[in-house]
Amino acid sequence: MWDEKQLMVDIALKKKTVCENAGLVETCDMVFLYVPQKKFCDECMKTILEERKEHRNRKQREYRKKNYEKVRAIERRSVWRKREKINAKALARYHANKEK
Numbered sequence: 001m002w003d004e005k006q007l008m009v010d011i012a013l014k015k016k017t018v019c020e021n022a023g024l025v026e027t028c029d030m031v032f033l034y035v036p037q038k039k040f041c042d043e044c045m046k047t048i049l050e051e052r053k054e055h056r057n058r059k060q061r062e063y064r065k066k067n068y069e070k071v072r073a074i075e076r077r078s079v080w081r082k083r084e085k086i087n088a089k090a091l092a093r094y095h096a097n098k099e100k
């Protein structure tokens with residue numbers, strides 16, 4: 001285990017960092033080597049990123065449910081645009097074959 005006193009010195013000297021994840025997901029007292037901007041240990045960072053992703057997905061699903069018609073309209077439009085491209089390609093191929 002860490003020597004408490006040495007740890008305090010290391011933290012003061014910015015050689016080590018204590019994970020800031022206290023009460024966020026779970027209280028964590030991981031200590032890791034100091035890296036600028038790094039506030040959480042790898043395990044907590046993974047959890048935080050996963051939660052953020054899950055949160056975003058959930059928001060997206062909720063938005064879709066609430067604005068179903070709007071979302072569908074956007075999707076239809078994008079499908080339409082794709083189809084135009086496909087049609088243009090098919091037409092080009094058709095002309096190319098005709099010239100043979």
Ligand SMILES: [Zn+2]
Nearest residue numbers: 019028041044
């Ligand atoms: Zn942590």
